[in-house]
Amino acid sequence: MNLIDLVRHVADGLDVGVLVTNTDLRRPGPTILYANDAFLRMSGYGAADVLGQSPRMLQGAGTSREGTRQVQRALRGDGRFVGRLQNYRRTGESYLCELDIRPIYGLDGHLEAFIAFEREVVRRRGRPTEGGAGRYRAVEQSGCSNLPFLKTPIFA
Ligand SMILES: Cc1cc2nc3c(=O)[nH]c(=O)nc-3n(C[C@H](O)[C@H](O)[C@H](O)COP(=O)(O)O)c2cc1C
Incomplete structure (x- = not known):
């Protein structure tokens, strides 16, 4: 079973949004390899819209540049980012998103992918x-x- 099949097996039915990307941090990367239904519901996109794109597609005018710089630094550092960013749905409506991004390492110690758990923050x-x-x-x-x-x- 490859990594994406394994994540799909676990994350398909979860309530929390799950995104898996490759490890290419140079623009236009990272590239989305998997998105679960909860993420698609939250963002309003279909799987075909997001696969092969960068999570940067969720950003808009209100997304903090300082916030995305922090993500960049964290991903290049220990690969772990926990924080909030202003994301945008397909409709253009913004939502505050709590992200927990983690690196996934293979048994040989190689960085294989990033996985994000994403929730909309509601009062x-x-x-x-x-x-x-x-x-x-x-x-x-x-x-x-x-x-x-x-x-x-x-x-x-
Ligand atoms: C798994 C994963 C999920 C991400 N999800 C989001 C997201 O929901 N919203 C967002 O603005 N950026 C998200 N990012 C961060 C962007 O892809 C990008 O790394 C960030 O904008 C910093 O890069 P840049 O300075 O080149 O824009 C995610 C990154 C990864 C690896």
Whole structure:
């Protein structure tokens, strides 16, 4: 089983977006070798639109150049990047994307590919508690308790 078949086996049904690229960091690389359905749903692209392209296709006017420079530095360094970038869907709508990019090494120690786990960052429901930086009050306590589907407490 080759690497892409192995990733496909694991990532096809995952909720998190998964992208695999080759290791060519010079433009126009890196090249997308695999994208799972969750990534395609999030970005609005079809598999045929993204395979063979660079993830740079997701960038637009609001994408931070400092952010992409950091990605470049990280990929050339230890191959690991964790951070957020402004991505754009096929429709042109922007979304904040949390990326976790990791290198994949072969048994012989060679860098074989990069894999990214990508999630859209959405604001949690509920309101921040006073003085509790980053902590959220359960929606039951913020005036939504009449909505049965919102009754599960959500904590940050
Ligand atoms: C697996 C993988 C996934 C990536 N996903 C994104 C992404 O979703 N959005 C983005 O702006 N850049 C993403 N990148 C980064 C770009 O491909 C590129 O490396 C970055 O823009 C830095 O290169 P540059 O300075 O030549 O533009 C990803 C890179 C890799 C290896």
